[in-house]
Amino acid sequence: MAKIRIGLLFGGRSGEHEVSINSAQAIAQALQTGENDHKYDVIPVYIQKNGVWIAGETADEVLESKTPLSPEDTNPYQLWQFPPELQEVEVWFPVLHGPNGEDGTIQGLLTLMQVPFVGSGVLGSAVGMDKIAMKMAFAQAGLPQVKYKAVERSQIWSNPCIFPKLCDDIEAGLGYPCFVKPANLGSSVGIAKARSHSELEAALDSAASYDRRIVIEAGVTARELECAVLGNDNPKASVVGEITFDSDFYDYETKYTEGRSQIHIPASLPEKVIKQIQEMAIQAFKTVDASGLARVDFFYVEETQAIYLNEINTLPGFTKFSMYPQLWQATGISFEQLVDKLIQLALEK
Missing domain, CATH: 3.30.470.20 (ATP-grasp fold, B domain)
Known part of the structure; x- marks a missing residue:
């Protein structure tokens, strides 16, 4: 039987770029071990932090060394010039953590490619x-679920008259401690624990720098x-x-x-x-x-x-x-x- 060609997609445009490389290396090793080695051929495809897709020897080297490429190492005009190796992929295995990887964006692109891929589709990934x-x-x-409140960046930054009232409402509804989180980041990035009014204000300001949607949860x-x-x-x-x-x-x-x-x-x-x-x-x-x-x-x-x-x-x-x-x-x-x-x-x- 011919081996199935697996497109191992890793790297990506998120703060979890390095985590993605580590995950992809482990998956690549597993696909080349035991029975899997007789069933699958791995085609590593690396997405740089600037969004350029790279396959071939360079992608292999990144996977082996676990060292990201600098954006200066490639031409940014290659952004949508996909490597020819992509045409050989029969099943995609996306290993892209965080935004632009597990939020439905890459899943939409893979769906348009009409090639099977591992994991949730657009809806499951986005939600x-x-x-x-x-x-x-x-x-x-x-x-x-624990009690929570959803707010938007505009409520925090746009009107200084609204912000103190917002903090008062959160304090009354959730109490302390509470956790402030950007709605669309992974790996605990941008999350802060607030134990007082001043810490809540600082946490909301910080979270708004990461995302326009913020969730605050009651501590438990x-x-x-x-x-x-x-x-x-x-x-x-x-x-x-x-x-x-x-x-x-x-x-x-x-x-x-x-x-x-x-x-x-x-x-x-x-x-x-x-x-x-x-x-x-x-x-x-x-x-x-x-x-x-x-x-x-x-x-x-x-x-x-x-x-x-x-x-x-x-x-x-x-x-x-x-x-x-x-x-x-x-x-x-x-x-x-x-x-x-x-x-x-x-x-x-």
């Missing part, structure tokens, strides 16, 4: 990326749990994992600094709670019309046994040390089997 749209969809589905003392979902129309949920950390909250530095956080798989939980989380993870997956893969994050308050849905991530980190593949490893699906299954799901879809 899964925008925290406000996501929360509205979850609320409509009756999924429990809870365990942070995660569940992986795999499938299309009949998705399955993995065992449940837990993240613990030594900082005030799970920010970017904590997430990507070795030794600052720990993963516990499986999490030590009552069987009833595990089942509830798995059921809610699948419901969240279906609510946003996700497909292929997703990681769903939860808050669990032990004192009351309350479970709150935090968010869904339709293109989670994918190194061998990332939570998503580790959850499936603990469920009985190896890393190599997982990437194979995702490709088969793309063809099925």
Whole structure:
């Protein structure tokens, strides 16, 4: 049988460019291991930070070295001159975290190419990326969430008379501590914890510099749990994992600094709670019309046994040390089997 040519798409125009390269390297290795090596040929396609698409030896070198190219290394006029290797791709495996990667934009382009691709389509990706749209969809589905308020940049920057009133309303409705988040960024970028009026003002101003849509969530003392979902129309949920950390909250530095956080798989939980989380993870997956893969994050308050849905991530980190593949490893699906299954799901879809 002829091998299936997999277009491994990585890099991208987001702050998670380097994370994407790490994930893609792990997936490339898995596609060249064991049975997968007899089934697939990998065509690395690298998107620079300036948006230029590169294939061939240069893409291979970036993947191997895990070192991004400088935008000065290519001609910006090549922006929409796609490499000829793209014509050979039979299935796309996009590994692009964050904006312009998991928000529906690249999924729309791949859909127009009429080539199967791994992961959610335009709708699932877009709703899964925008925290406000996501929360509205979850609320409509009756999924429990912490209290939140959505605001726009114009409410923060455009009118100095409105801003103090906005902060007063947030303070009265959510209290302290609360978390201020840009609606459309990943990896905890731009997120701040506010414990006072002055910290809230500073956090809102900072978040508005990242995104025109901002969400503020009530703080809750809870365990942070995660569940992986795999499938299309009949998705399955993995065992449940837990993240613990030594900082005030799970920010970017904590997430990507070795030794600052720990993963516990499986999490030590009552069987009833595990089942509830798995059921809610699948419901969240279906609510946003996700497909292929997703990681769903939860808050669990032990004192009351309350479970709150935090968010869904339709293109989670994918190194061998990332939570998503580790959850499936603990469920009985190896890393190599997982990437194979995702490709088969793309063809099925």
